[in-house]
Amino acid sequence: MIRISVIIMSNIKVLKTYSSYALCRLTISSMYHRMMSTNVKHDTLSVCTFNVLAPCYKRLSSEIDRESAYDTMWQARHLSIIKLLQSLNINLICLQEFWLKNPLFAQLYTSNLSSKYSFYTLQRTSSLDDGLAILVDTNHLQVIDKCEFKLNDVGNRVGLLLHLKFQEKNLLLFNIHLTFPHYRFERRVRIKQIKKFLDLLNEYQKSKNLFNQCSIIFCGDFNSSYHHDHVYQLIENNQFQSSYRVIHGTEPNVTHLTHRKEQLGVDFIFYKSDFLQPISSELIPRGCNHMKWHDQSGWNLSDHRAILTTFQSINKE
Numbered sequence: 001m002i003r004i005s006v007i008i009m010s011n012i013k014v015l016k017t018y019s020s021y022a023l024c025r026l027t028i029s030s031m032y033h034r035m036m037s038t039n040v041k042h043d044t045l046s047v048c049t050f051n052v053l054a055p056c057y058k059r060l061s062s063e064i065d066r067e068s069a070y071d072t073m074w075q076a077r078h079l080s081i082i083k084l085l086q087s088l089n090i091n092l093i094c095l096q097e098f099w100l101k102n103p104l105f106a107q108l109y110t111s112n113l114s115s116k117y118s119f120y121t122l123q124r125t126s127s128l129d130d131g132l133a134i135l136v137d138t139n140h141l142q143v144i145d146k147c148e149f150k151l152n153d154v155g156n157r158v159g160l161l162l163h164l165k166f167q168e169k170n171l172l173l174f175n176i177h178l179t180f181p182h183y184r185f186e187r188r189v190r191i192k193q194i195k196k197f198l199d200l201l202n203e204y205q206k207s208k209n210l211f212n213q214c215s216i217i218f219c220g221d222f223n224s225s226y227h228h229d230h231v232y233q234l235i236e237n238n239q240f241q242s243s244y245r246v247i248h249g250t251e252p253n254v255t256h257l258t259h260r261k262e263q264l265g266v267d268f269i270f271y272k273s274d275f276l277q278p279i280s281s282e283l284i285p286r287g288c289n290h291m292k293w294h295d296q297s298g299w300n301l302s303d304h305r306a307i308l309t310t311f312q313s314i315n316k317e
Contacts, residue, residue, distance in 0.1 A: 043313045045140070045166055045276065047092045047243075049219040049269055050284070050306035051177070051256070052081055054097040054130040055105070058303075059259060068102070068129075075108060081301050082112045084284070088308065093117070093135040094175040096221045101129040109133075122148050125156040132160040132175050132220075141166050145208075149200045155179035155189055159197050161204060167313055169275055170214035174201060178231065180223040180258075190224065194231045198238055215273035216240070217311075221304065225264045226251050232268075240270040243278040243309040252283055252290035255305045263293045269309045276311040284308055 055074035058067035067074045085093060099105040100123045110119055118138050123131035136143055142165040149159035157179060164171040176197055181187045201218075205211040218240055226232040226242075245251050255267040271278070284306035289295035299305065 042140070043167070044279070045092070045311045045313070046088070046090045046308065047094070047173075047217055047219065047269055047311065048085070048088070048090045048284075048306055048308045049094045049096075049175070049221075049267055050081075050085075051096040051221040051267065051302060051304035052078065052098065053302040053304065054099040056099060056101065056129045057097060068099070071104070074105075077301060078105070078108055079112070082109060084301065086112070090135075090308065091137040091140045092173060092217075093133075094173070094219050095133040095135070096175070096177040097130045098133040099129060100131050118143060120146055120160065120162065122158050122160040124158050125150050125152050128156050132158060132177060134160055134162055134173065134175050136162065136164070141171070144170075147204055149197065151193060151196055153189065153193065155186075155193065157193055159200070161201070163208065163210075166215075169313075170210055171276075172201070172205070172210070172214055172216045174216065174218045174220075176218075176220040176222075178221070178223045187224075187230075190222075190231050191234070194222075194234055198234070215271070215275050217269065217271050217273075217276075219267075219269040219307075221256075221267055223266050225266060226268070235270055238272075240272050243269045243271055243311070244281040244307060246278050247281040247309075252305075252307075254290060254293050255283070255307065257293045257303050259303075265290075267304060267307050269307055271309075271311070273311075275314055277314055278309050279312045281307065281309040 055068035056066055059065065060067060098121060100121060106121070113135065116137055117135040119133065119135055121131055121133045143162060144165055145163035147161040149161065151157045157177065159174060159176045162173045164173055178190050178193050179186050181190055202211070205214065222231055224231060242251060252265050254263040254265055256264045258264065269281070283290055285297045285299050288297040288299060288305060
């Protein structure tokens with residue numbers, strides 16, 4: 001059973017949030033260098049997706065020993081993540097595993113980020129501890145509508161959709177987090193999840209007269225490597241492109257170190273647009289080796305790396 005809730009902006013509870021510290025870049029075009037030297041231009045749009053590893057899921061000495069039991073520990077790690085995000089001047093930040101059970105977690109983010117961002121969250125179904133968050137730079141974009149997709153499935157998965165205006169053009173931003181395929185049946189679950197999310201995305205466009213009339217950015221933690229992945233193929237079959245792959249010709253090999261110590265590339269920023277074109281896409285932390293997890297970067301803020309893509313609007317005159 002699928003339940004869809006569409007919330008018009010007048011009924012949305014909006015918190016605020018702001019951004020600054022250092023992310024990572026693998027290759028950047030000379031166009032992007034020129035853009036950054038003159039601060040953020042209004043014809044560019046930066047988007048980041050990042051699974052921040054909820055404290056309730058971070059294992060310490062054992063399966064039952066979790067970071068969530070130690071306030072000073074998780075607060076220090078997430079304050080470092082916040083400082084990292086603050087350095088980038090990102091326009092749109094999509095977070096997964098945002099810990100919603102403990103109100104101090106959201107307070108840490110909003111108290112540090114509220115001067116720049118509007119803040120939207122959605123908790124997973126069955127009252128699970130985590131969910132999704134989207135941070136919007138309201139000096140750069142206008143939020144028109146928020147839509148919550150709740151699959152009410154075995155994975156208790158949800159999707160958070162924002163209808164935005166950028167340069168007076170419609171933009172849909174969709175943040176999701178799919179089930180991890182620990183077992184074979186969960187591979188089928190992931191396929192059902194992505195099919196339903198794509199259907200719901202199409203239904204929303206039709207209900208708002210936006211079908212083929214808007215740009216779409218579709219990102220998150222897809223929880224499986226792109227190699228021979230049916231979910232990845234379904235997204236491509238729906239005319240989405242991976243921004244990282246467009247820039248680099250391939251996907252990053254590793255964006256996630258699982259609790260089983262598997263190294264997988266599972267995080268993506270897809271887009272479909274005749275108005276926006278990626279001009280850079282990079283892994284966070286800067287300088288990390290996209291082929292392996294353990295490298296000189298010493299990354300320890302999450303079990304995921306972030307992806308940051310900058311788009312530029314195309315002038316069609």
